[in-house]
Amino acid sequence: MQTHLRGRDMITTQEWTKDELDTIFDVAFDLKRKRALGISHATLRDKVLSMLFFFTSTRTRNSFEAGMAQLGGHAQFVDSTTTQISHGDTAKEIGEILGRYNDGIAIRQCDWGVGNQYIRDVAAASRVPVLNMQCDHFHPFQILADMMTIMEKKGDPRGLTINVSYAYAKSYQKPMSVPISLILLMTRFGMNVRLTHPPEFNLLPQYVEQAKENARKSRGSFELVDDFDAGFKGADIVYPKAWGCMLTTESHEESAKISEQYTDWITDERRMALAKEDAIYMHCLPADRNIEVTDGVIDGPNSVVYDEAENRLHVQKAVMALTM
Numbered sequence: 001m002q003t004h005l006r007g008r009d010m011i012t013t014q015e016w017t018k019d020e021l022d023t024i025f026d027v028a029f030d031l032k033r034k035r036a037l038g039i040s041h042a043t044l045r046d047k048v049l050s051m052l053f054f055f056t057s058t059r060t061r062n063s064f065e066a067g068m069a070q071l072g073g074h075a076q077f078v079d080s081t082t083t084q085i086s087h088g089d090t091a092k093e094i095g096e097i098l099g100r101y102n103d104g105i106a107i108r109q110c111d112w113g114v115g116n117q118y119i120r121d122v123a124a125a126s127r128v129p130v131l132n133m134q135c136d137h138f139h140p141f142q143i144l145a146d147m148m149t150i151m152e153k154k155g156d157p158r159g160l161t162i163n164v165s166y167a168y169a170k171s172y173q174k175p176m177s178v179p180i181s182l183i184l185l186m187t188r189f190g191m192n193v194r195l196t197h198p199p200e201f202n203l204l205p206q207y208v209e210q211a212k213e214n215a216r217k218s219r220g221s222f223e224l225v226d227d228f229d230a231g232f233k234g235a236d237i238v239y240p241k242a243w244g245c246m247l248t249t250e251s252h253e254e255s256a257k258i259s260e261q262y263t264d265w266i267t268d269e270r271r272m273a274l275a276k277e278d279a280i281y282m283h284c285l286p287a288d289r290n291i292e293v294t295d296g297v298i299d300g301p302n303s304v305v306y307d308e309a310e311n312r313l314h315v316q317k318a319v320m321a322l323t324m
């Protein structure tokens with residue numbers, strides 16, 4: 001267990017050692033147990049987290065806000081459109097100034113080609129930890145919650161096969177931050193990681209290379225698959241979700257046309273039967289019901305989506321308690 005994490009940013013799990021990540025899970029399980037038992041755990045009394053959102057949220061906002069309250073502190077919600085950002089406040093002003101008022105700054109900025117750099121620029125100017133609530137490259141707290149859920153449902157993750165797969169959705173060109181973060185974290189824990197997608201839906205290649213190297217070091221494996229059904233075969237964990245083809249086109253019209261070729265990439269009962277009998281179905285939510293996944297699967301016995309959503313609260317509280 002590591003005890004020197006005060007002041008650390010969480011922008012991607014790749015910048016944390018395996019020991020440090022294990023510490024997060026240890027604390028998250030402890031805080032989950034304390035909450036279940038009604039044991040007070042106000043370790044952040046008098047501390048304030050500023051939460052700056054450039055994009056909508058259900059889970060992230062609510063779980064960070066509830067988490068800060070349960071830790072004895074306060075979280076202030078800031079909608080970027082209500083600030084002076086559009087009138088000249090740069091990332092430097094946000095880091096310098098919000099860092100002086102608060103004990104942590106959490107940011108969601110998912111704009112393609114903008115978000116990750118923006119969060120890093122705020123972090124460079126901030127004297128307090130910066131927490132990435134999702135950018136164009138990473139969604140670290142989602143994936144920490146996913147790993148916690150895998151540990152709860154399956155025990156030791158080493159040797160388990162996870163299928164991180166594209167699925168069709170038509171709501172919008174979703175960020176690729178979830179699949180990137182999944183392949184980066186799951187390969188740190190000795191899992192067999194299968195990345196399944198059509199050719200137009202490549203992930204940023206530098207992270208695919210990092211995932212391969214992580215798998216080599218952890219004695220797991222990493223494979224690329226381009227057939228939707230093949231991705232499910234024999235998997236212990238299936239995580240099919242939509243993302244955008246931003247490396248192929250940044251045009252929304254063209255991306256919608258490309259996606260239309262893959263309307264049959266929907267997770268249904270037949271596909272689930274290709275995975276192991278006790279395979280779990282995971283999704284970060286929101287999902288396009290009956291387009292991306294059938295009601296039968298997402299509401300079925302293999303689905304763990306609500307435990308996954310709950311675990312956002314516990315891992316976020318762990319990281320805030322350790323860093324702020």
Ligand code: CP
Pocket residue numbers: 056057058059060061134142284285286
């Ligand atoms: N999974 C997730 O980040 O949900 P929200 O977009 O609702 O925060």
